[in-house]
Amino acid sequence: MSRKWVLGPAGFVAAAALTASCGSVNAGQVAHTQAAAGSKSKVAERLRSTLDGLRFQEVLDTAPPGSQAQARLLDDAFDKEARQTPRARTNAAGTKAAAAAEPIVQQPQIDATVIELNGKGRPVSAGTVLMSPKYKNGVVVPLDKNLSTQDVRWRQWDDKGWYANKGQGTIDVVPGREKAPLDHMLAYPASVLKLMVNFGVLRLVDRGEVKLDSTYEYKPTEISSLCGGASAKTVRTYIDESLTASSNASSCALIKLLHDHKAVDPLNKTFQDLGLTTLQLKGTNPVNGGHWGNPVTMSSLDTAKLLALVNGVPGKAWTAPNGRPVTSAVLSPASRRFFVNELKQQGFNDMLSSVNRCGGAYPAPGLPNAAPSRWIGADGTVTVAGAKFGRDVRPCNKKAEVSFAHKTGWVNNSAGDAGIVRALPGKGGRSYVIVVFSNLGTQYVDANRTATPPGVYPYTYTEKFAKLGRLMDAYEKRRAAGR
Template sequence: MYGAVGVVTAAALVAGTTGQASAETAKGVDAKRTGKVGQHLRQAIEGLRFQEVLDTAPPSTAQARSARNPVDKELNADRRVASVAAPQPIAQQPQMDATVIELDRRGRPVSSGTVLMSPLYKDGVVVPVDRNLSTKSVRWRQWDDAGWYKNKGQGTIDVVPGRENAPIDHMLDYPASVLKLMVNFGVLRLVDQGKVKLDDTYSYEPSPISSLCGGASKKTIRQYMDASLTYSSNAASCALIKMLHDNQAIDPLNQTFQDLGLETLQLKGTNPANGGRWSNSVTMSSLDTAKLLTLINGAPGRVWTAPDGKPVTRAVLSTESRKFFLSELGQQGFNDMLSSANRCGGDYPAPGIPNAVPSRWIGEDGTVTVDGNKFGQDVRPCNAKAEVAFAHKTGWVNNTAADAGIVRALPGKGGRSYVVVVFSNLGTQYVDAGRPATPPGTYPYSYTEKFSKLGRLIDAYEKHRH
């Protein structure tokens, strides 16, 4: 099944037109400064017609839900499809923020493409970037749950100052659990500074106890990080955030992101008493997230130049810390957005990035169970045909879908290497027409299958490029 889809999608991408950014939606953007991969990415996103998803919660219901939990957004998560009697068409064009950074064999960026889609840019717009993989062409705004409905997807709070006259205006999607990349990067910075060790025991004693974070616990930092990254434990991530606060490391972490030129990466507003309060003030763009992953992946030499003129290199983390980070991301349990490997061989969802599921999650019958969540499909046939390794982190809430990771071809499988990040507001409240019922006793579907189709399109294009 993977092979047939790959041939068709690769041919479609290569044969299609490159599609320039719409002049009426992005006046002043110079499409000539954008890479070919960006034009193909825009075409793929447009062709998948994300606007055809159905909404299981009308705007009034969705806004009421977000109003109940405006602070800890993860508590708004709900996979129930039967929120209304019958799902309705989405109110307007969805938000999309997607980046691909193509890498050479040494892991150095050779080209990139970033595409934004929203009610303002219904056909998608390719973001121009400079030689430092940065852009000043976007006015980044903070996500606003109610504002997406009321203001046609245009936010009101600026994330980066001084961009009022930028030709593109985009409201960043809340990153959901992909924010844990920032958290764990900050922890490893503390490890490299000698302030903590991976095998130190940390006693998490929250006050107050929150529904998001849970009660007290006592584990090694290594154990908390493994739980945070491989099966997305909110409790473990709260403990790590509190530990960062205990070490007065949150403000320095946010400043580090600014110093590196990752201006939209901001872990702000969290509660120092329990590590919770994950709200819209936590921001990430796909471009800056992809750049962070490029450093974690270990690109040699100067990767780009920081705003102060200094070289940015992989030395932002030690070799040991980068290897540990990559190993944890490579053990990701939730392969169910850009990858659909956990549901191998089923009629739904469509095949995504053709990666292998890590063995730690596979039972004797070949099915995947992640932290008690059963997926129910024998993944061994797809693992045998896998073409890439995918070290990544997923995330979701009702109005967020997110996946960010590093793809490397397995030996003899095409040679491609790239970073891919996709953020969208198409979280768990949005479904595909005709989506089958979740098999009894298995983990519910979290995303539209259009994301796995997008992952497959991107990977097929990258394979063809090599």
């Protein structure tokens, strides 16, 4: 399908129109953004209108302000995956907690990006949308020909500040954006940060400093509840467990491996050099790979761009801030194939996809992908790292239309899903990257949530994310068909 280049033949822009409905954006900001953008991409406006129509502000909060549950959760500044998630899962699934839930106090934070790809993996259009107490109906972010923006002041997540400052952060992620017309506090990426970790390890593999099938002895000198004790596995196994079953212990081992090779700071610099300025793996503990917290940042746009590179862009993908061309050669073809294949084996199809809950009354159907066979038992149900989902996925697998190579993440106030969608043969031809980050983690529930049967892994997110995945995929299917 042909596209009209907005900023000339060398690139494209997914541009924005900020309307009066977009929260508290003033007229000067509207004029600035419209002038910078020129026009808006169809996918950007569709993403904005879809997010707005799903009414994320109608979720319920199981740890509302002033409650004891909130006080406990806000005390956890680091290693939230280990310290918050079990409690939050119980709250999200329990009927008692749901009954005591209250409406969320303000518009939630959402940061979403779709990059549309052609058959060769080259971006042809893109859209990024932000939603927050400031932008209640969503606002489209202007993107330039390098899929970049100077129009957002990105802020680091602040657990208490989300309530105290009406969703506006105080710590800048990217310097020099004080006069940017848009201002957004990035949600903590949770386990989606493992994309950065594994990208860094595969860079070491490509340089010959690490071998996939060599055994790495993880010997932490400090034991944490997030990371656990010592282990010895091949690097390949650690990567597989990190990406497909979201193992925190294996991810800690990989982060310590990066520290052992003094590769964390160079990895962060690599992201900057690639123009992925919000991707920052900061504050982790070199002695055990733990201490994951708010200094770890990822925007949906930069995460989507990283996945586009991993997927494979022929030739120059974009020009970096230093003037150098960025290509998919940042990883070898073998590493990129391995990375994508691991993401295709994702066990937790539980946010933009809900296939693990196939056929149930709740949650709503998400992206029409199949659950990987490695997790499916003889009865057709999925079990991942001891988590049993309890629904026969075989009917949904037979109807699958796309593959979804992705990584999910969650804590009580963080939800993320980032992946590459490709149509299966004869199923519509679409190809795109979709990334969504939000503060609507496991402490937030839907009013219509059904009780989880005993022994079944409780649903992690609001079903509105699954609906978002389904609606955007239907749009992309129509786009690929030229309708």
